[in-house]
Each structure stands twice: as C-alpha cells, then as structure tokens.
Amino acid sequence: MPILPLGIPTDLDKYFYNREKDIITIKSFLNTLNYGVANQMLVTGYRGVGKSFLLKKLLAELPDNILTAYIDMSKIFGIQKGKITEELIMNSLLEAMNESLREDMDDLTKSYDIVKDLIRKLQPSNTKRLGPQNSTNFGRQKKFDFKEAGTAMGIAIPDIKDNYEKLSKFVMEFPQRVVELSNGEISGFVIVIDEFQLIGELDSPEAFFWLFRSYTQEQDNVSYIFTGSTSASSDIVDKINGIKGAFGGRMTQYTVDPFTREESEGYLKEKVSELKFTESGLERFYKCTRGYPAYINSFCNTMSGDVEYDDELVIQTFYEKIEQVAIMWTAVWATLSGKEKDIITTLVENGPLSWSDLLAGVDFSNKTLAKYVNIIKNKGILSHSGKKYMIEDHMLLAWLGYKKERDGFYPP
Ligand SMILES: Nc1ncnc2c1ncn2[C@@H]1O[C@H](COP(=O)(O)OP(=O)(O)O)[C@@H](O)[C@H]1O
Ligand SMILES: [Mg+2]
Incomplete structure (x- = not known):
C-alpha cells in the first residue's frame, strides 16, 4: 500500500509534483519586490486542490533576499476553539515574521530580540501577570485613525472597536522596517495568510482588511498573499477585493486548479508507480478524484500494488473505502x-x-x-x-x- 501524505509533508520536495506554471506565475508577481514594487495577491481554489502545498513550496524556493512568513488561520481557530480575535491574528503574524528573521538573518539578532520582547509584553496570556496597568497603557495610545485614512482615500471605512492599535501598527509596519533595516540585504517580505476566509468570522472583517490595505498602500517591499478554500465569487472575496472591498480589485487574483487528466496520470506514475491501472481504470480514477491531489492521495492510500485496477475495481474500492477517501471532510465536518x-x-x-x-x-x-x-x-x-x-x-x-x-x- 502506498503512503502518500494527507497533509503538507515536512519533506516538501519528496512529494511535490509539477505546478511549474503556477509557481512561475506567482513568482513573477513577487519578483517585483526586487524593484520596490509590492503586489498583493489573492489565491483561491477548492479545498484539497493544493493551495497550501503550492505556496509552501513557493516560499521555500524564494531567494535569500526575500523573507517569508506563513500563518494558517485554521490553526489559530483550532487553538482558540472557534473564537478568534484581531489581536490573535496579529500575534501569530508577528511570531511568523519573527521566526523568519531568526532563521534567515543572523545579523538581525538585535531586531529579533526587540521583537521577542514585544511579543512577550503583548501576549494576552501575560496581561494578567502584568496587571491592569498594562492595558491602561494601551488605552492611552493614540489610535490609528482608519476613518481619517479612509477619508483621504475617498472611501468610508468602518470602525474598529477593539483596542489593538499599538500591536497592529507595530506588526503592520514591521516587515517594511525589516527591509529598510537590512541595508539592501533584504529586498522584500512575502507573507502568506492561509484559510483567510476565516477572517470572515471576525466582527468586522472589512475593518481588518482595510488595515492591511492602508499599510500596504505605503509599503513598497511587502507582499501579502491571502489564500483560502473559498470560491472566487464568495462574499469574503468581495469584501477583500471586490469593487467596494478594501483592495477594490487591486489584488492580483489567482486560482489554483486541480490536476488535469494528464497531470493526474503523471503524478501516479512518478509517486506511486507500484499501482497498476488499466486504461479504463485510470479514467475512472480520474473521475473519482477529479484531479484533486487530496483525493488522489487518500484514494491511493487505500489501494494495493498486488492487483490491476480496472474500471469496476476502482468503483468498488472507492465505495468500500469512501470514509478514507473523503477523510478531509471528516475533519471539516467536525x-x-x-x-x-x-x-x-x-x-x-x-x-x-x-x-x-x-x-x-x-x-x-x-x-x-x-x-x-x-x-x-x-x-x-x-x-x-x-x-x-x-x-x-x-x-x-x-x-x-x-x-x-x-x-x-x-x-x-
Ligand atoms: N503539487 C502537489 N504535489 C503532490 N501532492 C500535492 C500537491 N498539491 C497538493 N498535494 C497534496 O494534496 C493534499 C491537499 O493539498 P493542500 O495544499 O492542503 O490543499 P488546499 O490547501 O488547497 O486545501 C495534501 O495532502 C498535499 O500533500
Ligand atoms: Mg490549505
């Protein structure tokens, strides 16, 4: 029985297949960072199609002069058991950016230490220990005025109620500051926000997206990639990049498609050559999985190298093992x-x-x-x-x- 990963494997290269065109295209949008032009991207596609794996592979391939950070909103959600706040997202972002610094930049250790200290002070779990004085201090901070920024751009911006201005200002300015601090060593920062559609469950997703818009507007070396399992026509896509959305169509939208019939076949040959199919078996396999790598993997893991799969055996196996083939949904359903x-x-x-x-x-x-x-x-x-x-x-x-x-x- 083959063992293909059901999540994103640690060894990216061992399991990753193709996606050459997607990688070239997205890289070309990010490459402008080298010239002080920052594109913002929105990558959509169905669940299981391979967005996260693609983006992780892409981040790993970027040259050393581009720093990268990745956060997965569904992980933040999971840890918080469903209740998510702007502060938590900001904290995760900061930690991810900081991690990237630590890994890639030995001579920026000083900046790393500063950030580490800040995170420690800002983390909600520490506010109790630090006492109410801490939160009072926050209250005195001058609020970043979204309304004012919005008026300047000629667009009405909704209120942000939460008192997280200091943190968000710091986090949002951080990546651009790192680039400037590096004296030419770092040309850009790429930040991926995965399963971004979950931002829709904040009280005001609009305000949150506006925050990004207002900062990215003035940053020439920071590219955000928002990505998620949502259709390109969903309400949340509208909120972030629709005509009335925060980015008002300025984000470059990119859709990740499933593998084609040929790619699916190529994938099987390369990664699970022990599985044998007749021509009609292969056809049926493609119909069952529709080229979604998630389903190809989970289906393959139920198959055996000892038999040849024809049309009928593929169907039979599919229904016998559907719980395993559709495993992705068991987790989502919960x-x-x-x-x-x-x-x-x-x-x-x-x-x-x-x-x-x-x-x-x-x-x-x-x-x-x-x-x-x-x-x-x-x-x-x-x-x-x-x-x-x-x-x-x-x-x-x-x-x-x-x-x-x-x-x-x-x-x-
Ligand atoms: N290009 C690829 N090559 C090999 N396996 C892939 C590829 N893309 C995705 N997969 C596999 O398919 C599954 C779903 O991919 P994932 O990136 O999590 O999808 P998405 O983020 O779109 O929901 C994972 O198990 C992953 O390992
Ligand atoms: Mg994903």
Missing part, C-alpha cells in the same frame, strides 16, 4: 455548526435548491439562513449559480450520501 450542517444535509437530500425551497427545507428564519449560507459559501462548501444553491464538492456529497444510506442518518 468544525461546522448545527445550522451549517442542516443547510448542507438539506441540499444533499434534495439536490440544488432555490432560496425559497432551501428556506422551506430548514427550520430557521430568512435572516438566519442568509447568515449561515454566507458562512458556508465562504468556506467553499456551498455555491450559487443560476439562482440555485448547491454543494460544491462531489466528494462531500458522496460521503454524506453514503453515511446516510449506511447509518440511516448524517454524521452528527
């Missing part, structure tokens, strides 16, 4: 709220539905439905086309259908 699950199962049960039919199928109000539909749209689970709402992912559909048929109910 993070969904009851209402999100209700909407999804209603759509699994009935197929694509119009708004009014969907509303009739769930027992909550129009307003509540609107709220949760938006949330699962942001998560790239629900899509909306031709006035119908439907489940985006065929594997999620197959898995839930199977669970219902086998157990008589959907997974709790």
Whole structure:
C-alpha cells in the first residue's frame, strides 16, 4: 500500500509534483519586490486542490533576499476553539515574521530580540501577570485613525472597536522596517495568510482588511498573499477585493486548479508507480478524484500494488473505502455548526435548491439562513449559480450520501 501524505509533508520536495506554471506565475508577481514594487495577491481554489502545498513550496524556493512568513488561520481557530480575535491574528503574524528573521538573518539578532520582547509584553496570556496597568497603557495610545485614512482615500471605512492599535501598527509596519533595516540585504517580505476566509468570522472583517490595505498602500517591499478554500465569487472575496472591498480589485487574483487528466496520470506514475491501472481504470480514477491531489492521495492510500485496477475495481474500492477517501471532510465536518450542517444535509437530500425551497427545507428564519449560507459559501462548501444553491464538492456529497444510506442518518 502506498503512503502518500494527507497533509503538507515536512519533506516538501519528496512529494511535490509539477505546478511549474503556477509557481512561475506567482513568482513573477513577487519578483517585483526586487524593484520596490509590492503586489498583493489573492489565491483561491477548492479545498484539497493544493493551495497550501503550492505556496509552501513557493516560499521555500524564494531567494535569500526575500523573507517569508506563513500563518494558517485554521490553526489559530483550532487553538482558540472557534473564537478568534484581531489581536490573535496579529500575534501569530508577528511570531511568523519573527521566526523568519531568526532563521534567515543572523545579523538581525538585535531586531529579533526587540521583537521577542514585544511579543512577550503583548501576549494576552501575560496581561494578567502584568496587571491592569498594562492595558491602561494601551488605552492611552493614540489610535490609528482608519476613518481619517479612509477619508483621504475617498472611501468610508468602518470602525474598529477593539483596542489593538499599538500591536497592529507595530506588526503592520514591521516587515517594511525589516527591509529598510537590512541595508539592501533584504529586498522584500512575502507573507502568506492561509484559510483567510476565516477572517470572515471576525466582527468586522472589512475593518481588518482595510488595515492591511492602508499599510500596504505605503509599503513598497511587502507582499501579502491571502489564500483560502473559498470560491472566487464568495462574499469574503468581495469584501477583500471586490469593487467596494478594501483592495477594490487591486489584488492580483489567482486560482489554483486541480490536476488535469494528464497531470493526474503523471503524478501516479512518478509517486506511486507500484499501482497498476488499466486504461479504463485510470479514467475512472480520474473521475473519482477529479484531479484533486487530496483525493488522489487518500484514494491511493487505500489501494494495493498486488492487483490491476480496472474500471469496476476502482468503483468498488472507492465505495468500500469512501470514509478514507473523503477523510478531509471528516475533519471539516467536525468544525461546522448545527445550522451549517442542516443547510448542507438539506441540499444533499434534495439536490440544488432555490432560496425559497432551501428556506422551506430548514427550520430557521430568512435572516438566519442568509447568515449561515454566507458562512458556508465562504468556506467553499456551498455555491450559487443560476439562482440555485448547491454543494460544491462531489466528494462531500458522496460521503454524506453514503453515511446516510449506511447509518440511516448524517454524521452528527
Ligand atoms: N503539487 C502537489 N504535489 C503532490 N501532492 C500535492 C500537491 N498539491 C497538493 N498535494 C497534496 O494534496 C493534499 C491537499 O493539498 P493542500 O495544499 O492542503 O490543499 P488546499 O490547501 O488547497 O486545501 C495534501 O495532502 C498535499 O500533500
Ligand atoms: Mg490549505
């Protein structure tokens, strides 16, 4: 049985396949940092298509004069058990940028120490120990005036309620300062914010995106890459880069696609040459996985090198092992709220539905439905086309259908 990674492997090179065009394209957008031009990017694509792996590989390939930082919002969410704040994101960003400095820049140890000290003072877990005096000090800090900045740009900016101005100012100015501090040694800072759609669960995602916009506006050597499993037409994409969104279309949008039929075949040959397929078996395998590396890997891990897979055996194995093939969704399912699950199962049960039919199928109000539909749209689970709402992912559909048929109910 092959053992392919179900997450991002530590040994990036051993498992990474192709993506040459994607890497060249994204690199070319980042390369302008060398000339003091910072592009901001938005990378979308379905869950399991390979965004995170691609970006991690890309960061690893960037030359030494470009520093990189990577944060995964879903990890922050996981640690916080679902309740996330702007401060936490800022802290994670700072830690990631700082880590990058520590790894790549021996002679910037001084700046590293300063940052370390700051993180220690700012961390929420330490505020208790430091006493209320600390938070009072924060309160006295002059607030960064988003409203003012917005007026200058001719756009209305929503209020930020939280008292995290000092921290955010420091974090947002930090990468550009590092470049300036390096005396030409460092040309740029690339910062990846993965599963960024989860920012949508802050009280004011707009304000948070505006924060980035207002700083990046004045920084010539810092490129942010926001990436997440959300469709390019989701509400959260609109908030960050729509006409009325913070970046107002100035971000370069890039979509990561699944492997093509040929790439899928090439991948199997290169990474799991022990598996044998007939031509029709291969065709069926591609239909089952649709070229999503996540499914290719989890499916391959259930297969054996001792038999040859034809069309029928692929189908049989797929249904026998669907729990394992669709493993990605078990983890996601566990993070969904009851209402999100209700909407999804209603759509699994009935197929694509119009708004009014969907509303009739769930027992909550129009307003509540609107709220949760938006949330699962942001998560790239629900899509909306031709006035119908439907489940985006065929594997999620197959898995839930199977669970219902086998157990008589959907997974709790
Ligand atoms: N180019 C690739 N080569 C090999 N495996 C890949 C590639 N891209 C993704 N994978 C694998 O597919 C799975 C999903 O990839 P991931 O980057 O986590 O997807 P996403 O971030 O889009 O949800 C992971 O197990 C990863 O190892
Ligand atoms: Mg990912």
